[in-house]
Amino acid sequence: MDSSSASRDRLNAESVDLQTRMAALESELQQCKLELQQEKAARQDSETRLNAILNRAIASITSFRMYADCHWEYDYYSAGCEAIFGYTAQELTTNQYLWWSRVLPQDQQSVIIPSWANIFAEKVSHREYRFFHKNGSLRWISSTVTSQRDEAEDCWRVTTVDMDISDRKQAEETLRRSEEKLSKIFHNSPAPIAVVTFSEGRFLEVNECFLELTGYSRQEVIGHTVFDLGLLVDVEQASQRIHQLQQRQPLQLQEIDYRTKAGEIRTALSSVDTIEIDGQLCALSISKDHYRSQTGRSRSA
Template sequence: MLDRLSYFFILQGHPEALIQGHYNGWLVVLSLLIATGASMMAFRVAGFAKRERDPWTRQRFLMIGAFALGGGIWSMHFIGMLAFELPAEVHYHGLTTLLSALPGFLASWVALDLLARDQISKRILLYGGLLVGSGIGLMHYTGMEAMRTELKLGYDPYWFAASIIVAVLLAVIALWVRFGLARITVMPFSVRLSISGLTMGCAIAGMHYTAMLAARFVGEVHIPESQDVTHHIEMALLITLVTIVISGVVFATVLLMRYKTLYWQGKETSARLSAIFDTAVDGIITIDSLGTISAFNPSAERILGWEAVDVLGKNIKSLMPEVHARHHDQYLKNYLKTGHASIIGVGREVEALHKDGHLVPIRLAIGETQVQDQKLFVGFITDLTQRREMEQALLEREHQYRTLINNMPGVTFRCRFDEHWTVLFVSTQVKELLGWESDEFTEANVTFGALIHPEDVEYVWNVVSNSILDDKPWVIEYRFIHRDGTTRWVSESASGVRDGQGELIWIDGVMVDITESKRQNAILSGVLSAVNKAVAVCEYDRNGQILRVNENFLTLTGFLENELLHQPIRCSMMIVRASLYIN
């Protein structure tokens, strides 16, 4: 095990001398710029992928972005390697060099897939940072294995571990910056993109140069005669140029794909808006800042009677009655000049001019929009003809209903079943019955409960409660106290009204003033009582069957009551008995 580790790591106590290299500063800066530029472009591509709804198109964006970022990581690595100068001849194994790009590509795909999400949890952030950092590290060390030199290459185990940790930490930070800046700041997108790209570029370069600190070259110093620093610079510039060209092609491809997506989305949106425009129930009319009609949908044709071809290009005031048309152009000019609007954004009911000349009641709502450098005004019109007709019919029915109610004998009412008999509606005849206006009852200034005669309160409550419990109508006579203090007798016919669930909602009924009838009955009862006491009375039906006799008749005839009831009248017997009684 130790032998295997010693093959890869330079352990303490190694007897051979270490060879030191040095860096070309300009190439180091160039490598950082390459990493930063590739990261910015990859983040931009991730932004495009984030907007895509189609999963396959989204993955194509991610794959292209991963190719660009992976290529940027690979280019940064080899420019960084070319910046490192050793006192020995160095070249690279072609196949291993190409294979080293694969981990960078996979790491880039993971990073972009995370960046294309709307939100990211801490656990996913750490997991993504670990994969991205490990991928960058694997790419670097695979690329280092492609080096072919007479020196022996090994790694310091501590710096090796540090390079992986740096790669993971910087990748986590770079991903966090990409998400965190949008939440905690309001800085422009370009600034956030630059900061995020620079952070990821530093993560890529930081891992590379930390890993180079771990590299240990062992052997004898031998400077080849053919070594030329200029050649390294030319190679680095060539790689940079190829990277820029590839990145440009990738970005152009992405823009083309984005344009294609936007084109089809625009076509889809246009078709959807056209369908909405053509099938909308309300009329939609669009005019420009001069009042010229530019759109007129089928519902507007139906409401106003005009064909679209007849009104397109004409001024909107041709659809207005004269009282509004003569002020329209001036109103539009004032609005464009001052920005003060009294009808835009507010719905109102007006009248429009139909093609045949009659006025159409409509509800008009106007909205404003800006298309490029031109203001457009969109009017939405709703035909109110049927509603007005319904309202008129309701008014006529209400008038008929009120006329019927007001001409009915008695007082029609609707009230709650509560201790106050709270009134919901009562006809105007209630003033004649109780002395109070109907509005005073509906506004709860006075209630039926307060006017019922105290001696009848319990009686009325019991009769109504039992009838409601049995779900039956009732007829009841009781007394009210009039506003002037007099007593009024009423006969109430009413019933409970229930909803669909069987719950009582109110009581509907009619009260008839029977005060005069009660008075006449009392008078008649007194007269009958006096007559009954003064004369002999015998009541019988058409068949001569006796129904009732009074005491005077019994005294006069000498019969007992049970001898006469339901018996035929026998005048001779009555005369005989009467004569015997007299004698």
């Protein structure tokens, strides 16, 4: 075989090898393209499902960039913002300061601005503020804020989750007013009222009338037991009353002798029932001072 034939054979062999390697590379390339397409489809599916979850949530989820000069630029508002704030995501992102303009000015200064320090410190924070809904109503909003520093963009990436807690706040206010009313009734009642723990007979609360009749000050009574003060004249009688209460049988206008701070023995008509306070069984006593035992003269207080 001459040299020219050997060269052709070598070239043919190299050509075949090159074609084989090219085919292998093309196959690998096709496989990479397929994997990328699958990954992209999976990512798109995940994003679709995530957006669906966010949009179904009864909350407004917001993503924005916060800069050192305290201005911000929105990247995202979930569809839930319309239920919480009354405005669509487009309205809130188009007008960068629409949300801010609807926050109660008092809460801008006392709640929102102080919370920016936590954003810059990358600390999770929780805040409650009032917001004028698009329909004009004033809503209470609970917000959880998280942040992360983005060095490349020279900003902080912030995410907030806002929920309407107006119903809870209304319930709390109703409860507060109810408790305030009950407190006034308790402390201004013309009848002596006391609350003691069932297990120890330790005073948790008494009203002014109770203090006036017994002669003790509030500091001398609260936190002490009926035994510490020596109020009970007939301990056996008291034990019988306690047994009755243990059977869930309230006392109705029972005569109970008690001793005042000055040592005077008096008799009261008392009605006692059990109540639970902070998980602790207690006795609520409402009395009517009846007469002075040592004189036997009947009287009403």
